Amino acid sequence: MDSSSSSSGGGLGSMDPQLQHFMEVETQKQRFQQLVHQMTGLCWEKCMDKPGPKLDSQAEACFVNCVERFIDTSQFILNRLEQTQKSKPVFSESLSD
Template sequence: MEGQGATADPQLQHFIEIESQKQRFQQLVHQMTEVCWEKCMDKPGPKLDSRTEVCFVNCVERFIDTSQFILNRLEQTQRSKGSFSESMSD
């Protein structure tokens, strides 16, 4: 890049945005696979049985629910007492 910086190229900028989004998806899949593996997987058998598969599906859905619930609740507490951000930075 001859001194003009990557942001000068709109095509590259678009590419980086898309790839970053894909990477956030991938990263969360890695993370949830690890978390749900601990919750759902007993001894690895010759096949992924249907009960385990249902557990994985539920685990992903509830993990996302939990993440959204926590985000919403934090937002609410922050709104009701404005001192929240101060107590965080202490």
């Protein structure tokens, strides 16, 4: 495989653009599903001490808070990584100086 390929799929750079786009969309869907699964497991462990036929108001509030904190934390991390990337010079730009 060619190391100059910019895609995470190995040789996707020479692939049909529509197929490449489809693969990228499917990869994003998979990442989102993994994130939801991780969040569900984390919040379940934190908020469900005794599962029953109904969700009581305390557990419901805990789930809402857990999900909101998880989203806040994920957004903070993404923003921080974005800021870090913007502050670093791109490798190809640093070579042309």
